Amino acid sequence: xxxxxxxxxxxxxxxxxxxxxxxxxxxxxxxxxxxxxxxxxxxxxxxxxxxxxxxxxxxxxxxxxxxxxxxxxxxxxxxxxxxxxxxxxxxxxxxxxxxxxxxxxxxxxxxxxxxxxxxxxxxxxxxxxxxxxxxxxxxxxxxxxxxxxxxxxxxxxxxxxxxxxxxxxxxxxxxxxxxxxxxxxxxxxxxxxxxxxxxxxxxxxxxxxxxxxxxxxxxxxxxxxxxxxxxxxxxxxxxxxxxxxxxxxxxxxxxxxxxxxxxxxxxx
Numbered sequence: 001x002x003x004x005x006x007x008x009x010x011x012x013x014x015x016x017x018x019x020x021x022x023x024x025x026x027x028x029x030x031x032x033x034x035x036x037x038x039x040x041x042x043x044x045x046x047x048x049x050x051x052x053x054x055x056x057x058x059x060x061x062x063x064x065x066x067x068x069x070x071x072x073x074x075x076x077x078x079x080x081x082x083x084x085x086x087x088x089x090x091x092x093x094x095x096x097x098x099x100x101x102x103x104x105x106x107x108x109x110x111x112x113x114x115x116x117x118x119x120x121x122x123x124x125x126x127x128x129x130x131x132x133x134x135x136x137x138x139x140x141x142x143x144x145x146x147x148x149x150x151x152x153x154x155x156x157x158x159x160x161x162x163x164x165x166x167x168x169x170x171x172x173x174x175x176x177x178x179x180x181x182x183x184x185x186x187x188x189x190x191x192x193x194x195x196x197x198x199x200x201x202x203x204x205x206x207x208x209x210x211x212x213x214x215x216x217x218x219x220x221x222x223x224x225x226x227x228x229x230x231x232x233x234x235x236x237x238x239x240x241x242x243x244x245x246x247x248x249x250x251x252x253x254x255x256x257x258x259x260x261x262x263x264x265x266x267x268x
Contacts, residue, residue, distance in 0.1 A: 021138045022147045024198035025090075025131055026154035031191040032094065033158025035184040038166040039101060044246045046104070046113070046177055053110035061114045065121040072125025080130035087199050090134065093127025094195060096120065098188030105181030 047053040047061070076093075080086045100119045107113045132148075139147040169180050 018147055018150060019138045021199060022135055024194060025135060026151045028191050028195050029151060030154040030158040031187045033155055034162040035187040037159045037162030038184050039181055041163055041246055042177055047110055051110050057110050061117050065117045068118055069121035069125035072122060073129045076126045077129030077133060080133060086130040086134040089130035090127045091195055093123045094191060096123030098192055102182045102185040105178035
């Protein structure tokens with residue numbers, strides 16, 4: 001082998017680490033999903049069995065909550081562009097979820113759960129688009145795929161860990177759903193602490209003159225993106241809520257301990 005072909009003459013270029021903000025948001029998503037998925041697989045049982053609500057009520061709650069989150073994502077992304085205060089949107093959005101989610105353990109009526117669920121999805125809708133925009137803002141173009149891949153990986157890891165922790169709790173204390181809901185406060189507080197000290201101050205405010213008013217129109221987007229949206233809408237219309245899958249599992253006699261464990265499969 002000639003000297004020019006020696007491997008040591010062509011050292012591999014070191015891979016740059018992801019920006020600190022991306023890593024902070026990734027671990028925040030991990031903690032949030034641990035707390036969220038400790039609760040979500042059990043929420044249908046809590047509404048239908050503990051509170052005596054109907055499956056129709058469950059569907060209305062989930063449908064209204066998801067609709068609110070979807071609509072708010074559009075508006076929150078636009079608002080964060082105009083203000084430049086992405087950090088503020090992220091903190092407020094996560095704060096809504098962190099403090100309202102454990103309150104489910106105190107609920108005694110289905111309408112109370114409905115309001116709490118709406119508030120939880122309000123927080124999700126408020127933070128999601130600004131968070132993704134912040135990831136794009138701080139990440140070089142060559143690393144954006146890796147950055148978003150890291151974030152999704154952490155998100156799904158939390159969605160698997162949460163149900164497993166809840167399964168362990170229910171194995172030790174069967175049926176104690178209210179206490180389990182309350183315990184979701186602790187990963188939530190860790191999440192807020194991480195964001196408060198880990199996220200840098202927001203970028204300077206962007207002039208509102210640079211952004212058009214919010215309009216519900218697809219004109220600015222090309223045909224490929226419109227086609228993607230059409231496919232996404234069709235898929236979503238035919239996609240049953242995981243809540244109904246968990247209710248069906250209960251009808252078939254699957255114990256609550258195993259329904260919680262299977263929540264990791266539904267959400268990951």
